[in-house]
Amino acid sequence: MALQLLLAGLSHAREPLAPIQLPQTVTPEMLLGKQLFFDQTLSADSKTNCASCHLFNHGGSYPKDKTPMHDGSKSRYNSPSIFNLSQNYPLGWEGQLISMQEQMHSLVDQQVKMGLSWSTIETRLQQQPEYVERFAKLYPQGITRETITQALVTYEIALTTPAPFDAYLLGDTNAISEDAKLGYELFKRYGCVSCHQGEKIGGNLLQKIGVIEPYAYDPDDSSLASLGRYNTTGNKADIQVFRVPSLRNVADTPPYFHDGSVSTLEQVVSLMSRHQLGREIPETDIKLIVAFLNSLSGSPHPKLMP
Ligand code: HEC
Ligand code: HEC
CATH class of the missing domain: 1.10.760.10 (Cytochrome c-like domain)
Incomplete structure (x- = not known):
């Protein structure tokens, strides 16, 4: 068995494509990120979440050419998949973003996708005792734009899809x-x-x-x-x-x-x-x-x- 694994390892090492795995363990930080990803209170109309444009039953992307934005306009680009992001570099169709953290900040700052500022998102979350408790367990600084970003990014990176x-x-x-x-x-x-x-x-x-x-x-x-x-x-x-x-x-x-x-x-x-x-x-x-x-x-x- 060990030899077989070794041989398999050797053979795919010569391939230009490499296999991926599911995360070994699902951590509380990933689960907090998951809750944020699907939380509609992070948006101005309280109807939009990240999954509104990154659909899990559509490979993490959106079934139409462009996504509708909060100001009534349409996104410039087709929504890319939210799965298997860990080595996507740079991010965005234009390669305009260099990290997942930067992507998250740009998404909120542009306001057209979720329609809320960071301070409103922070306040809305701070008003929910369950979030206050869950953030406190993971981060000494509690609910801040940095910890919200960190939980979401940790969740996104865990979304690998071995095939x-x-x-x-x-x-x-x-x-x-x-x-x-x-x-x-x-x-x-x-x-x-x-x-x-x-x-x-x-x-x-x-x-x-x-x-x-x-x-x-x-x-x-x-x-x-x-x-x-x-x-x-x-x-x-x-x-x-x-x-x-x-x-x-x-x-x-x-x-x-x-x-x-x-x-x-x-x-x-x-x-x-x-x-x-x-x-x-x-x-x-x-x-x-x-x-x-x-x-x-x-x-x-x-x-x-x-
Ligand atoms: C020189 C680089 C290059 C080569 C070679 C290349 N591609 Fe691409 N591929 C791209 C780029 C850039 C895009 C994005 C194009 C766009 O969105 O306008 C793309 C897009 C795609 C997409 C669409 C993905 C999506 O989510 O929209 C598929 C599928 C694809 N390529 C398959 C292939 C196949 C199969 C071949 C070989 C026959 C190939 N590519 C060769 C650069 C390349
Ligand atoms: C209104 C639709 C919409 C919503 C809501 C939305 N996105 Fe996106 N997302 C997009 C579009 C469109 C792009 C492509 C933007 C570009 O390339 O310039 C994108 C790109 C991304 C990317 C870059 C992926 C890559 O491979 O480059 C990440 C990461 C991402 N979104 C995460 C999120 C997260 C996390 C949320 C929730 C906080 C979210 N998105 C909410 C439409 C949306």
């Missing part, structure tokens, strides 16, 4: 279908792994959409979404540059791309091959790659689910 593909990487050859295995070989051979690699199968690089064949974009788009990272840096070279998405749970998170403009994985793979690799991939290979992408879906630890 059948992870079991396969760890040596269980029956964990995924033959099509998915062939699809994985094609995913490597065509070069998808040059951008979608590591534990999260993406999530850790900034890349242009249209590196080989230019990808059309709308210069009059008032949301400025198609300009991507350029909005953050003002550098022309960053037009249409985005954080490469993680492909974990990707089968559960349509619509795709930064603007939610593409509805099926088949279409996405075909666009990726044309614009990112400069080639046409035959229909049969696209089907196999999609079978591989379908093996990347899993669920968080049951105690961390809603």
Whole structure:
């Protein structure tokens, strides 16, 4: 058994993708973060929580192209998954945020998502004896924007979703279908792994959409979404540059791309091959790659689910 594990370990060590695990233990800090994540009192209308735009039954993302905001506008971007964030770097479609803590502060400061300031959120929580007690047990400073952020970030980082593909990487050859295995070989051979690699199968690089064949974009788009990272840096070279998405749970998170403009994985793979690799991939290979992408879906630890 030990030898088998060692061999499995050795074999996946040579792979460009790496397996992930559920958290070993569920801590009180994670559970406090969970309560905050689903708490609607953190929003101005007392109807919105983090899960309003990061749905657990939709791979941690949102089923429409854009999310509705508090001021009646729509989000600039498609809501990304809230799962498997630990190695996403930088954060946001434009790669505009360097840490989960910074992401949390920007989310509250912009006010369009939850519609409340930090001081109101702190006061609302301080008025609830259960929160006062739970925070006091974990943090000497009690309820502050820093401890609220820390609990939420701890919860988010714990939301890993090991999938059948992870079991396969760890040596269980029956964990995924033959099509998915062939699809994985094609995913490597065509070069998808040059951008979608590591534990999260993406999530850790900034890349242009249209590196080989230019990808059309709308210069009059008032949301400025198609300009991507350029909005953050003002550098022309960053037009249409985005954080490469993680492909974990990707089968559960349509619509795709930064603007939610593409509805099926088949279409996405075909666009990726044309614009990112400069080639046409035959229909049969696209089907196999999609079978591989379908093996990347899993669920968080049951105690961390809603
Ligand atoms: C109104 C919809 C909405 C709500 C509510 C919302 N989010 Fe988001 N979230 C988004 C959108 C849209 C993005 C993408 C923003 C971008 O890339 O600029 C995002 C991005 C994120 C990211 C970055 C993920 C990545 O991979 O880069 C994290 C983390 C996150 N949200 C956490 C939260 C937490 C925690 C809450 C609750 C406190 C929350 N969100 C509430 C819509 C929402
Ligand atoms: C040069 C880097 C690069 C290569 C190579 C590449 N991708 Fe991508 N991929 C990206 C970027 C950047 C995006 C985000 C595009 C956007 O949102 O406009 C993306 C998006 C995706 C998405 C949509 C994810 C989502 O949540 O919206 C899928 C699926 C995907 N790629 C699969 C593939 C496959 C399969 C291949 C190989 C055929 C591939 N990619 C090759 C950079 C790359």
